[in-house]
Amino acid sequence: xxxxxxxxxxxxxxxxxxxxxxxxxxxxxxxxxxxxxxxxxxxxxxxxxxxxxxxxxxxxxxxxxxxxxxxxxxxxxxxxxxxxxxxxxxxxxxxxxxxxxxxxxxxxxxxxxxxxxxxxxxxxxxxxxxxxxxxxxxxxxxxxxxxxxxxxxxxxxxxxxxxxxxxxxxxxxxxxxxxxxxxxxxxxxxxxxxxxxxxxxxxxxxxxxxxxxxxxxxxxx
Amino acid sequence: xxxxxxxxxxxxxxxxxxxxxxxxxxxxxxxxxxxxxxxxxxxxxxxxxxxxxxxxxxxxxxxxxxxxxxxxxxxxxxxxxxxxxxxxxxxxxxxxxxxxxxxxxxxxxxxxxxxxxxxxxxxxxxxxxxxxxxxxxxxxxxxxxxxxxxxxxxxxxxxxxxxxxxxxxxxxxxxxxxxxxxxxxxxxxxxxxxxxxxxxxxxxxxxxxxxxxxxxxxxxxxxxxxxxxxxxxxxxxxxxxxxxxxxxxxxxxxxxxxxxxxxxxxxxxxxxxxxxxxxxxxxxxxxxxxxxxxxxxxxxxxxxxxxxxxxxxxxxxxxxxxxxxxxxxxxxxxxxxxxxxxxxxxxxxxxxxxxxxxxxxxxxxxxxxxxxxxxxxxxxxxxxxxxxx
Numbered sequence: 001x002x003x004x005x006x007x008x009x010x011x012x013x014x015x016x017x018x019x020x021x022x023x024x025x026x027x028x029x030x031x032x033x034x035x036x037x038x039x040x041x042x043x044x045x046x047x048x049x050x051x052x053x054x055x056x057x058x059x060x061x062x063x064x065x066x067x068x069x070x071x072x073x074x075x076x077x078x079x080x081x082x083x084x085x086x087x088x089x090x091x092x093x094x095x096x097x098x099x100x101x102x103x104x105x106x107x108x109x110x111x112x113x114x115x116x117x118x119x120x121x122x123x124x125x126x127x128x129x130x131x132x133x134x135x136x137x138x139x140x141x142x143x144x145x146x147x148x149x150x151x152x153x154x155x156x157x158x159x160x161x162x163x164x165x166x167x168x169x170x171x172x173x174x175x176x177x178x179x180x181x182x183x184x185x186x187x188x189x190x191x192x193x194x195x196x197x198x199x200x201x202x203x204x205x206x207x208x209x210x211x212x213x214x215x216x217x218x219x220x221x
Numbered sequence: 222x223x224x225x226x227x228x229x230x231x232x233x234x235x236x237x238x239x240x241x242x243x244x245x246x247x248x249x250x251x252x253x254x255x256x257x258x259x260x261x262x263x264x265x266x267x268x269x270x271x272x273x274x275x276x277x278x279x280x281x282x283x284x285x286x287x288x289x290x291x292x293x294x295x296x297x298x299x300x301x302x303x304x305x306x307x308x309x310x311x312x313x314x315x316x317x318x319x320x321x322x323x324x325x326x327x328x329x330x331x332x333x334x335x336x337x338x339x340x341x342x343x344x345x346x347x348x349x350x351x352x353x354x355x356x357x358x359x360x361x362x363x364x365x366x367x368x369x370x371x372x373x374x375x376x377x378x379x380x381x382x383x384x385x386x387x388x389x390x391x392x393x394x395x396x397x398x399x400x401x402x403x404x405x406x407x408x409x410x411x412x413x414x415x416x417x418x419x420x421x422x423x424x425x426x427x428x429x430x431x432x433x434x435x436x437x438x439x440x441x442x443x444x445x446x447x448x449x450x451x452x453x454x455x456x457x458x459x460x461x462x463x464x465x466x467x468x469x470x471x472x473x474x475x476x477x478x479x480x481x482x483x484x485x486x487x488x489x490x491x492x493x494x495x496x497x498x499x500x501x502x503x504x505x506x507x508x509x510x511x512x513x514x515x516x517x518x519x520x521x522x523x524x525x526x527x528x529x530x531x532x533x534x535x536x537x538x539x540x541x542x543x544x545x546x547x548x549x550x551x552x553x554x555x556x557x558x559x560x561x562x563x564x565x566x567x568x569x570x571x572x573x574x575x576x577x578x579x580x581x582x583x584x585x586x587x588x589x590x591x592x593x594x595x596x597x598x599x600x601x602x603x604x605x606x607x608x609x610x
Contacts, residue, residue: 073455077453084444088439140448142450
């Protein structure tokens with residue numbers, strides 16, 4: 001059980017997050033929607049430990065991850081919106097930063113990296129990869145610690161449908177193994193993938209159920 | 222990456238060698254090595270004049286600025302003057318030597334000089350006249366007078382010899398004392414460094430400065446996503462910065478060692494009078510550490526490739542000018558000179574210059590350490606801010 005309780009964050013006089021509360025069950029995908037600058041990415045960076053919040057709790061199975069950074073690094077994987085890869089290196093070299101040689105071979109043969117299809121382009125330099133390949137590689141790098149929770153900031157933005165489908169396929173497999181995800185998104189397909197969605201506005205989280213009515217969604221943002 | 226770095230190091234080495242060669246062949250450097258050559262015509266048959274010339278060559282301060290060249294006759298000396306082999310010549314006439322022997326003071330030396338670029342200065346002429354008229358001539362006259370008076374009074378030759386010897390030794394002591402009045406100090410063109418030392422150091426430091434631009438982009442300037450990703454994996458900003466800075470520093474130190482090895486070979490090849498000592502190498506290496514931290518800081522602070530390259534280059538050029546890398550900073554206003562000393566490039570120059578000129582270099586080392594730590598600390602803060610954006 002993942003609990004996010006009463007998260008507060010302000011920049012100067014501007015309150016970005018004003019008591020954000022929600023839970024994520026194992027094997028559940030939660031979508032965070034909101035306009036640009038509403039605080040979606042800020043919430044994810046706080047949960048990933050990139051910045052401190054003013055107040056709040058973030059627990060997984062009762063363990064406070066805001067205080068235990070080592071455990072957080074192990075249990076939580078964060079995939080930022082920007083590409084975190086070293087473009088001069090190949091997929092293999094990028095992965096080697098996070099996997100031992102043995103575990104990398106194993107994961108490429110039958111593990112998470114195989115599921116992501118990285119085995120098909122492991123020797124390709126990042127500079128020659130498509131956007132979808134890069135995004136899958138990012139996810140592959142993030143998954144090295146076998147995390148319980150994935151934090152994804154607009155994971156399939158600007159990708160074509162084929163690439164999106166490959167990534168969604170992996171998300172489904174991750175979910176089926178009990179993995180949880182929090183996705184900050186604008187994409188309708190990603191919203192459809194989510195089990196639950198929240199809209200963040202004025203620093204407060206509100207429940208939202210997507211029913212295909214996009215004008216209604218836009219009106220809520 | 223590697224071929225690019227090797228090419229850059231080779232380019233730096235070639236530029237350094239070319240610059241050293243240029244300095245060695247410059248008129249300024251050559252002229253600094255030249256002492257004034259003064260021709261002497263006649264006078265050698267007179268033992269006292271001969272003694273005076275000998276003392277001038279060996280005991281007097283003038284030995285450091287004058288080379289005395291003996292000529293058989295005036296025509297030969299005049300030809301040498303026309304060919305610029307000598308700067309001037311003095312004719313010691315028979316009248317002069319007779320006047321010395323007869324203890325009169327009515328004969329003068331004849332001095333000939335050109336007014337060209339290599340002509341001897343008025344100050345030098347006055348100095349020669351001073352030595353001749355105030356020390357050599359009266360002293361020698363005193364010795365001759367003693368010898369003649371003792372002969373007239375009927376002293377035995379051995380007694381005369383002993384007395385003349387005694388006063389002669391007093392004369393020699395006087396000349397030696399005159400030589401000890403002042404010590405000759407080579408002031409050089411700036412801060413106790415001669416031309417070759419000055420430009421050797423400034424060029425090495427300038428290339429060390431430029432080297433920091435060569436490979437810094439390989440280690441910095443990644444997108445914020447990478448920094449965020451690393452931070453989410455538990456690699457905190459200080460670890461990220463040091464993880465980039467240490468390999469960058471290693472590359473720069475290896476590069477500067479290669480440049481120093483080539484510079485050492487160039488120095489030996491063209492026989493430049495400078496010693497690349499362990500202290501000098503350490504000085505350049507420490508300067509490279511500070512320059513690397515400065516380059517890293519600038520690349521971490523600035524945004525955009527063109528911006529980074531342009532601003533860093535202009536920053537380096539301005540710093541190098543203000544710190545006197547291209548010309549001695551004495552040409553600058555006093556305030557700017559002081560500022561030029563205090564900035565990182567100036568601290569490095571003061572340190573390495575102090576090592577070569579054997580001066581106290583305590584404060585520049587402290588300043589360099591403070592700058593290095595400061596640049597890295599600010600870089601860490603900037604990285605921290607980027608991650609939280």
